[in-house]
Amino acid sequence: MSILAYTPIRDGQFTKLTYELLSYGRALADQLSTELVALSLGKTEEDQLKTLAEYGADKILHSNDDRFEQLDNRAFSKAISQAAEKNEANIVLMANDFTGKALAPATGVHLKAGVVSGVIGLPESTDPFVVKKKVFTGKAFARIQVKGERKIFTLETNSYEITQTSKEAAIETFEPQLDEGDFTTKIIEEDKQTDKILLTDADIVVSGGRGMKGPEHWQPLEELAEVLGAATACSRPVSDEKWRPEEEHVGQTGKIIAPNLYFALGISGAIQHVAGVSGSKTIVAVNNDPEAPIFEVANYGIVGDLKEVLPNLIEAAKAAK
Numbered sequence: 001m002s003i004l005a006y007t008p009i010r011d012g013q014f015t016k017l018t019y020e021l022l023s024y025g026r027a028l029a030d031q032l033s034t035e036l037v038a039l040s041l042g043k044t045e046e047d048q049l050k051t052l053a054e055y056g057a058d059k060i061l062h063s064n065d066d067r068f069e070q071l072d073n074r075a076f077s078k079a080i081s082q083a084a085e086k087n088e089a090n091i092v093l094m095a096n097d098f099t100g101k102a103l104a105p106a107t108g109v110h111l112k113a114g115v116v117s118g119v120i121g122l123p124e125s126t127d128p129f130v131v132k133k134k135v136f137t138g139k140a141f142a143r144i145q146v147k148g149e150r151k152i153f154t155l156e157t158n159s160y161e162i163t164q165t166s167k168e169a170a171i172e173t174f175e176p177q178l179d180e181g182d183f184t185t186k187i188i189e190e191d192k193q194t195d196k197i198l199l200t201d202a203d204i205v206v207s208g209g210r211g212m213k214g215p216e217h218w219q220p221l222e223e224l225a226e227v228l229g230a231a232t233a234c235s236r237p238v239s240d241e242k243w244r245p246e247e248e249h250v251g252q253t254g255k256i257i258a259p260n261l262y263f264a265l266g267i268s269g270a271i272q273h274v275a276g277v278s279g280s281k282t283i284v285a286v287n288n289d290p291e292a293p294i295f296e297v298a299n300y301g302i303v304g305d306l307k308e309v310l311p312n313l314i315e316a317a318k319a320a321k
C-alpha cells in the first residue's frame with residue numbers, strides 16, 4: 001500500500017497548498033508506515049519536480065504529456081486513478097482548490113473510493129478511519145468515518161504546517177493509458193479580466209467593507225495592497241453598491257479565499273462574510289467599533305478610524321519593505 005498525492009502545477013510552479021499537501025501526506029505516510037508518491041501531470045521543469053521530495057515525497061511520478069496543459073476532468077481523473085492502481089495507493093490526496101474539488105469525485109468513481117473534501121488534519125483514528133472537516137461555514141466540525149478500503153481526501157488550505165526537509169527522491173516517467181476521447185475540454189481562448197494578482201491565488205488580501213464609506217476612499221486601500229503585493233477584495237454590500245467590481249466580493253455568496261494574511265478594513269464580520277475568509281491563516285481587522293464581530297475571528301485587531309489607521313499601515317508596510 002502507498003499514499004498518492006496529486007500535485008497540480010500552475011504557471012510552471014507548485015503552489016503553497018501543494019507543499020502543505022505533501023507535508024500532510026508525509027505525516028500520514030509515517031503514521032501508516034507507508035510511502036508517499038507524488039504525481040505531477042503536464043510539463044514541469046526538473047528543478048520544480050525535485051522540490052516535491054523536499055516536502056516529503058518518497059517517489060515522484062511525472063507525465064510530460066502536452067495534453068495535460070489544461071485541466072480536463074475526465075483525462076486527469078483517469079490518469080490519477082491509473083497512478084493510484086499502479087502504486088497500490090489506498091489513499092489519494094488532493095488540494096481542496098478548484099483542481100481537487102473537480103477531480104476528487106470523478107477519481108472516487110474510478111477507484112470506488114470514499115471521498116471526503118476539505119479535511120483539516122491528520123486522521124483522528126485509522127481503525128476505524130476517521131477524519132475531521134469544517135461544516136456549517138466553519139461553525140462546527142464533522143468527524144467522518146470512511147469505511148471503504150480506498151479513500152480520497154482533499155486538504156483544506158492553511159490547515160497543515162509546511163515542513164521542509166533535505167530529502168531527495170527518484171523521478172519516474174508515468175505514461176497513463178489515455179486516448180483522444182478522454183480529453184473532452186478544449187480552451188479556445190482565454191480572456192483575462194485583470195492582470196492584477198488573482199484573488200483566489202493571493203498570499204495577502206486587503207479587503208474593504210462599508211466602513212470605507214464610499215468608492216472615492218479606496219485609493220489608500222489599493223496603495224496598501226500594492227505595497228504588500230496583495231490582491232484586493234470587498235464585502236458583499238460594497239459590490240452590491242457597485243463601489244467595487246463583483247469579482248472582488250468574498251463570502252458565502254462570493255469567493256471563498258484562504259490567504260496567509262487577510263486585512264478586513266471597515267468590515268463588521270457578519271457570518272456570511274467570515275464564511276468566505278475563515279480559512280485565512282492570519283486575519284487583521286481594523287474597525288472603529290470595539291464590539292464588531294470581526295474581532296472574534298481576527299488574530300490582530302486595531303480599534304480605530306480607518307482615516308487614521310490606514311495611512312499608518314501604509315507607512316509601516318513601506319518601512320517593512
Ligand SMILES: Cc1cc2nc3c(=O)[nH]c(=O)nc-3n(C[C@H](O)[C@H](O)[C@H](O)COP(=O)(O)OP(=O)(O)OC[C@H]3O[C@@H](n4cnc5c(N)ncnc54)[C@H](O)[C@@H]3O)c2cc1C
Nearest residue numbers: 209210211235236251252253266267268270272273288306
Ligand atoms: C444570504 C446572505 C448572503 C450573504 N453573503 C455575503 C457574502 O458573501 N459576503 C459578505 O460580505 N456579506 C454577505 N452577506 C451580507 C452580510 O450579512 C453583511 O450584511 C455584510 O457582510 C456587511 O458588510 P460590511 O461589513 O461591509 O458592512 P457593515 O455591516 O455595515 O459594517 C461596516 C463596519 O465598518 C465599521 N466602520 C464604520 N466606519 C468606520 C471607520 N471610519 N473606521 C473603521 N471602521 C469603520 C463599522 O463599525 C462596521 O463594523 C450576506 C447576507 C445574506 C442574508
